[in-house]
Amino acid sequence: MLKQRKDGGFLGQPTWLWSLGALLVGLALSVLAAALHHDALSRADRVRLDRLAERSFDSVESQLQTCGLLVRSVQALFLSSDEVTPAEFEAIYANLRPREQFPSLQAMAFSLRTDRPAPDAAPDGREHYITTLAAPRAGNDMLFGLDIATQPANLAAARFARDADRPVMSAPFQLVQRAGMPGPSDGVTIRLPVFSSGPPPRDLNERRRREVGSLAASFRVSRLISDALPAETRERFSVEVLDVTDGARHLLFVDDEDGQEPAPEAAAAATYTHELAFGGRTWRIEAHPRAVADPSAWLPALTFGIGVLASLLLATLAWSIAGTRARALALAGDMAAQFRQSEERFRALNELLPALVMLARADDNVLVYANQACRDRFGIADDLAGVRLADLIEEPTLRARVASLAGSPDGIINESARLHGPNQASFWATLSVSSITLGELPHLLAVANDITELRVLSEELSYQASHDSLTSLYNRREFERRIDAAIAALDAGGPAWALLYMDLDQFKLINDTSGHYAGDQLLAQLATLLAGLLPEEAVVGRLGGDEFAILLENSDETRAMALAERIRLEIDGYVFGWEQRNYTISASIGVVMMKGPGLSQRTLLAHADTACYMAKERGRNRVHLFSEDDSATAQRRSEMEWAGRIRQALSDGRFLLHFQELAPLWHGERTEGVHVEMLVRLRDESGALVPPGAFIPAAERFGLMPQLDRWVVQTTLANFNRLHPSGKAIKLCAINLSGPTFEDNAFADFVLEALEAHGVSPQRICFEITETAAVSNMARAVEFMQRLRAAGCKFSLDDFGSGMASFGYLKNLPVDFIKIDGSFIRHIETDPVSYSIVRAVTDIGHQLGLQVIGEWVADERARDLLRGLSVDYAQGFAIHRPEAALCFRDPPKA
Known part of the structure; x- marks a missing residue:
């Protein structure tokens, strides 16, 4: 207890001295806290400036890259057309609406390369580029006839773009359109060459020889940079942009119009700089921090003021304590009583907590306190009976860490651990142990929460996510992850692996004769059989x-083939019994060796499937090692076999028709009929349905498509009123035609005779031909289409964009519909380029008076996006899944 003198002082010192000392200490701490607060705010502001500068540099670079893409998109018009008219040039400009994104854009222009400087001038033996096309025309009339050879910076950019065949930016120069106008007249152009039609030039000489002109976009460079910079950048920085390509510093842009001085903190800091390389030019961007008012600058002063107030309160408290002994003793007594009451309340509350709370001495780890939940969970007596905290922990390493925690510099442990009491089963818990001091003695405070149920549930979910529920083997997702890990090990220089791909022979026979449950039981038994055959390090899924697959680490061809042969023999000798039936089982196994870096999961699985297919092709119940020649061999053999099978199927009448509906996106549901597309399918010798991808390539390769197309047309027209199972009338029926079919001179007469014979209106028939087939023989395609269109038939250009994708062809092809290739629709939600292509095709199609169809619509999101782009029809699984035509369905059973 403190000793009090008769004069009111303590420990021999006057009362006022204690109060003054407390005040001085408080003021010193207040100054320190204010200084630290100010330093923290300054550091935070510097970090914000660093990030803002980096984001500003990225914005300028992104703006230039987008400008390059703009010129590249217009270049596509020239690449797809032998001659671009002024109307087409202005149409593509209007469709792109570039000034919405680039207000700094002055003009888009095309300059024709010639040896004459002007129409009325004599040749001078030099290259000249005479501007013949420009958009928008308003404000750019003076560009027409302009020879860019008179602008050295512009001419250099044109030549550089031609030789490099990539976007090139010119040095800054005066734009002729800005002559005599207010504001800066600085400008740059971004150029791309335009070559004559044909394959891409292979070298520099061919590019120079085949160049027909130069395409350029001119920009006001100061406006271009100003638009790219974020608004916050203009507030926080004074920005300068210089062209330093040639070593000199040509000023392009400066933003210091408000005349603010640099911030005092930033005056000593280095200017933020970034060199940006684009189109053969190098720009240097310099950002100087401005002096701006910091809204949080008053906070350190507030911290100091609070400290001063606290110091005064502390001095007052010291005066009060030192001056009144009786009051202090009374207050101490009251506080002691309140503390005892608080401790009693704490103990009562702690006893009721569901968490397990323990207190142990640090020297011997013996528990001195455990709440009721802890005693019940561990089965500990109320007197604790010398139980040690570390003995409750099951894992030896963690037990040792807890035992030595009092001397550890960390002083705290947070772990998930298995705990157990004397003669009690262990359980999972989150354990927190910290070192504390009570009564000047070190103790360990431990708090645990039982998470056994949560842990078990987590492990079950993890197992279900990676294992097949039927066989308990790895599922496909987990097995593919293991393949990726093996590929990563190979890329790091690890040993070779082997991939075994196994497929049961005639497994469908068991499902068809004894049911799918029997087949599932066979698969489960084979999974157990495989587990006993494979080495410990093998991965099976x-x-x-x-279909089963096995990954074998550190394996050569001999070991892999020996294991595959052993598995084949074991399965071959296995007899599966089910309901008084016995089945002999066999398997075909493909083996692929994984050697060296650079492999891909998709390629490995494709090779393994090919090897397994080759094993089946060679008689089943055998092992085949993949080699590079297997893919071509399998394809040729498969196609040769399919040619004979297609002829036999036509003879046996095993072809059938499916249909898929198209949905209008803007006109609502049509009550007068439906719009469908007919799809050909084949049933094999066993009655299984064969998708078109399996036999169409062979039919095209061996010239069987005209015969198959005739069957489709004849069958569709003969059963026209028995196609849709609902009985709805067919408003428009689309039929696909291959290229060789419409090249047949007699096919148009065949169609017209079939239409008349079956009484089908030609206006209800639409023939679909692919873009590639139509362009490959344009004259024959146009003749064929005009012949049938004269009778009333309609035509659709299928897979538009998958081949040459030229808008110019649409003017020459007499079609009514454009069907956008599904590869663009599939990525329309995630790929901005696909979205832009769909929008461009739709806009141009509508300008030509055509209706646009989007195929491969897989979900409602894609459907909504197409509707937003004004696409007329949607086709895909989100609209309707293909189903058999009514005339090919089995009659209902009586």
Whole structure:
């Protein structure tokens, strides 16, 4: 207890001295806190400036890259057309609406390369580029006839773009359109060459020889940079942009019009600089921080003021304590009583907590306190009976860490651990142990929460996510992840791996004769059989159906083939019994060796599937090692076999028709009929449905498509009123035609005779031909289409964009519909380029008076995006899944 003198002082010192000392200490701490607060705010502001400068540099660079893409998009018009008219040039400009994104854009122009400087001037033996096209025309009339050879910076950019065949930016120069106008007249152009039609030039000489002109976009460079910079950048920085390509410093842009001085903190800091390389030019961007008012600058003063107030209160408290002994003793007594009451309340509350709370001595780890939940969970007596905290922990390493925690510099442990009491089962818990001091003695405070149920549930979910529920083997997703890990090990220089791909032979027979449950039982038994055959390091998974795959680490061809042969023999000798039936089982196994870096999961699985297919092709129940020649061999053999099978299927009448509906996006549901597309399918010898991708390539390769197309047309027209199962009338029926079919001179007469014979209106028939087929023989395609259009038939250009994708062809092809290739629709939600292509095709199609169809619509989001782009029809699984035509359905059972 403190000793009090008769004069009111303590420990021999006057009362006022204690109060003054407390005040001085408080003021010193207040000054320190204010200084630290100010330093923290300054550092935070510097970090914000660093990030803002970096974002500003990225914005300017992104703006230039987008300008290059703009010129590249217009270049596509020239690449797809032998001659671009002024109307077409202005149409593509109007469609792109570039000034919405680039207010700094002055003009888009095309300059024709010639040896004459002007129409009325004599040749001088030099290259000249005479501007013949420009958009917008308003404000750019003086560009027409301009020879860019008179502008050295512009001419240099044109030549550089031609030789490099990539976007090139000119040095800054005066734009002729800005002559005599207020404001800066600085300008740059971004150029791309335009070559004559044909394959891309292979070298520099061919590019120079085939160049027909130069395409350019001219920009006001100061406005271009100003638009790219974020508004916050203009507020916080004075920005200068210089062209330093040739070593000199040509000023392009400066933003210091408000005349603010640099911030005092930023005056000593280095200017933010960034060199940006684009189109053969190098720009240097310099950002100087401005002096701006910091809204948080008053906070350190507030901190100091609070400290001063606290110091005064502390001095007052010291005066009060030192001056009144009786009051202090009374207050101490009251506080002691309140503390005892608080401790009693704390103990009562702690006893009721569901968490496990323990207190142990640090020297011997013996518990001195455990709440009721802890005693019940561990089965500990109320007197604790010398129980040690570390003994409750199951894992030896963690137990040792807890035992030595009092001397550890960390002083705290947070872990998930298994705990157990004397003669009690262990359980999972989150354990927090910290070192504390009570009564000048070190103790350990531990708090635990039982998470056994949560842990078990987490492990079950993890297992279900990576294992096949039927066989308990790895599922396809987990097995593919293991393949990726093996590829990563190979890329790091690890040993070779082997991939075994196994498919059961005639597994469908068991499902068809004994049911799918029997097939599932067979797969489960085979999974157990495989587990006993494979070495410990092997990874086995079920990829789906009756397909299994095995990964074998550190394996050569001999070991892999020996294991595959052993598996084949074990399965070959296995007899599966089910409901008084016995089945002999066999398997075809493909083996792929994984050697060296650069492999891909998709390629490995494709090779393994090919090897397994080759094993089946060679008689089943065998092992085949993949080699590079297997893919071509399998394809040729498969196509040769399919040619004979297609002829036999036509003879046996095993072809059938499916249909898929198209939905209008803007006109609502049509009550007068439906719009469908007919799809050909094939049933194999066993009655299984064969997708078109399996036999169409062979039919095209061996010249069978005209015969197959005739069957489709004849069958569709003969059953025209028995196609849709709902009985709805067919408003428009689309039929696909291959290229060789419409090249047949007799096919148009065949169609017209079939239409008349079956009484089908030609206006209800639409023939679909692919873009590639139509362009490959344009004259024959136009003749064929005009012949049938004269009778009333309609035509659709299918897969538009998958081949040459030229808008110029649409003017020459007499079509009614454009069907955008599904590869663009599939990525319309995630790929901005696909979205822009769909929008451009739709806009140009509508300008030509055509209706636009989007195929491969897989979800409602894609459907909504197409509707927003004014696409007329949608086709895909989100609209309707293909189903058999009514005339090819089995009659209902009585």
